Amino acid sequence: MTPIIKLKQGMPPGHEIPNVVLDRMGFLLNRSAQKFREVTEEALRPHGLTGKHVGLMVLIRERGALPQQEIGKCLHVDRTTMVAFVDDLERLGLVERKAHPDDRRAHAIELTPKGKDLLPKALQLGMAAERKFLSALPPADRKTLGRILKRLVLHHHLQEAQQAR
Amino acid sequence: MTPIIKLKQGMPPGHEIPNVVLDRMGFLLNRSAQKFREVTEEALRPHGLTGKHVGLMVLIRERGALPQQEIGKCLHVDRTTMVAFVDDLERLGLVERKAHPDDRRAHAIELTPKGKDLLPKALQLGMAAERKFLSALPPADRKTLGRILKRLVLHHHLQEAQQAR
DNA sequence: TATTGTTATACTCTATAACTATA
DNA sequence: TATAGTTATAGAGTATAACAATA
DSSP: OOOSSOOSTTOOTTOSOOHHHHTOHHHHHHHHHHHHHHHHHHHHGGGTOOHHHHHHHHHHHHHOSBOHHHHHHHHTOOHHHHHHHHHHHHHTTSEEEEEOSSOTTSEEEEEOHHHHHHHHHHHHHHHHHHHHHTTTSOHHHHHHHHHHHHHHHHHHHHHHHHHTO | OOOSSOOSTTOOTTOSOOHHHHTOHHHHHHHHHHHHHHHHHHHHGGGTOOHHHHHHHHHHHHHOSBOHHHHHHHHTOOHHHHHHHHHHHHHTTSEEEEEOSSOTTSEEEEEOHHHHHHHHHHHHHHHHHHHHHTTTSOHHHHHHHHHHHHHHHHHHHHHHHHHTO
């Protein structure tokens, strides 16, 4: 005999996220960021890349060759962490540490031909993952989410830059 | 001589976040979640708590004594990770592992009087941190952000629950 | 003296595998 | 046989301290 009152589709009873938790911004942001990373990494894994790697390459494509710390300051990545990221990309043959023309301490990180070649494909995979991640939202909400988060992140970035002087 | 054209306030030249980066949802979500955690942890540090600890306590207050895995499923925390969280809170004297009435394998995690006492204060600190974090946004946007993220997180939670059968 | 890149190191967050005591 | 809790362990992600080369 099938029960007349159905359980909410696909939800094991008792494991719903309670509202006290769903109303906490920290929980929402953490879960969202975590899930997004999962989806993106799954999409980029065949190329041995993460979203951060792709972001780094996009930045270089837009700005031209940059020293590691310059990249780190734009992407909010520590200089010691930058070493590993650039190591990864260099090992994959996607970027190269060239000599910096004005400062012999610094490197100029450049995209290799292979990097320039792969980047559009990687970006495409990343954007497909993003669409998949946002698929539950109506298009207007996707745009709104981006707008609000952008404002929030810019605010805190600016604030930290002011404190750093 | 003061320059007539002022730099954008507080922004060291060249370290703006480029638009190619600001348009990536992964970057926005990661930075937001990371910054939120910073602000929250700063507020709760005097009590030796993180946002997750407070979330755990709130859940118990709402639902009553629960086994660790039950809590973990609501908060999306692995059972091995739950051990450490409950250890932390027990060490602080805020929760207690009681015997579960129906299952001698399981614990019933309860708030101690000290936990019940501290929780409102901890929640208050957490919410103040949240307000500080969101202060750059107009009130309507704060509400909208919560609504959109809630929908997103619920969608993925539901989807994972369906796949887990 | 300060800065770029580097290494070694450590800390947080999280998950996997294997164990124990129950069910 | 499966499950609740535990332990040991390992992997990401990130940061601090100290160092060499250079500014």
